[in-house]
Amino acid sequence: xxxxxxxxxxxxxxxxxxxxxxxxxxxxxxxxxxxxxxxxxxxxxxxxxxxxxxxxxxxxxxxxxxxxxxxxxxxxxxxxxxxxxxxxxxxxxxxxxxxxxxxxxxxxxxxxxxxxxxxxxxxxxxxxxxxxxxxxxxxxxxxxxxxxxxxxxxxxxxxxxxxx
Numbered sequence: 001x002x003x004x005x006x007x008x009x010x011x012x013x014x015x016x017x018x019x020x021x022x023x024x025x026x027x028x029x030x031x032x033x034x035x036x037x038x039x040x041x042x043x044x045x046x047x048x049x050x051x052x053x054x055x056x057x058x059x060x061x062x063x064x065x066x067x068x069x070x071x072x073x074x075x076x077x078x079x080x081x082x083x084x085x086x087x088x089x090x091x092x093x094x095x096x097x098x099x100x101x102x103x104x105x106x107x108x109x110x111x112x113x114x115x116x117x118x119x120x121x122x123x124x125x126x127x128x129x130x131x132x133x134x135x136x137x138x139x140x141x142x143x144x145x146x147x148x149x150x151x152x153x154x155x156x157x158x159x160x161x162x163x164x
Contacts, residue, residue, distance in 0.1 A: 001066075003162045006088050006107040014108060017091045017122045018077065019043045024113030045117045048075035048149075050142030058137045060087070062129050065163035067105060070123045071152040078124070079140030080116040085132035088163055094121025098151065102159045125152075128163065 007013055009020055021028065026039040047053055067090050074097075080089065092105040101123065110116060110127065112135075118124055129135045142149075155161075 001160050001162050002102075003164050004067075004090075004105065004107050005164045006109045009108050009110060009114070013106070016093055018117045018119040020110070020114055020116045022111070022113055023081065023115050043079075043115050043117050044077075045079045045140060046077040046120065047142045048120070050076070052143045053079075053140050054143045054145075056139045056141070058126055058139050059134055060126050060129050060137065061134045062132075065128045067107075067125070067161040067163065068155045068157075069152065070100065070105075070125045070155070071150055072121050072123050073141070073145055073149045074120060074151070075149045076120055076142050076145055078118045078145075079138070080110075080118065080124075080127070081138040081140075082110055082112050082114065082127065083136045083138055084112060085135035086111050086130040087127035087135055087137065088130060089116065089127045090124065090161070090163070091118065092123035094119070095123070098153070100153050100155070100159075102155070102161075105161055107163050 031038045092101045
């Protein structure tokens with residue numbers, strides 16, 4: 001079984017997969033001063049042809065950190081925001097339909113409150129909780145993407161990846 005160590009998020013390392021930014025302590029352009037500040041246009045989220053973003057919650061519990069399934073969406077980005085704990089997120093670059101890039105996966109440490117916008121086609125799946133029993137993760141996708149534009153691939157056992 002292949003093993004991967006998680007990496008800290010950095011613009012250089014993550015830019016091929018999408019965008020991210022802390023939403024709890026943003027360090028970007030703002031309008032106003034305390035007691036009211038508005039941090040505007042921090043992270044893009046491409047919704048394809050849809051103009052209806054849907055907000056869902058993916059609740060992940062502690063489990064063995066083995067990557068054995070992944071998915072992608074052809075037509076849309078996916079927004080991921082861990083609300084109450086840090087997570088590990090696996091990603092791999094977009095490929096030709098259905099070709100799983102087993103040797104190109106990377107794992108990133110995503111701190112609580114950091115919004116991640118995954119580009120269309122980027123391979124990913126449910127995050128792993130770093131230390132909490134459960135982490136609630138806000139997921140933003142166009143309506144019914146999980147039915148209309150979600151391509152899931154379960155790995156053969158020989159291609160499982162253990163996250164260290």
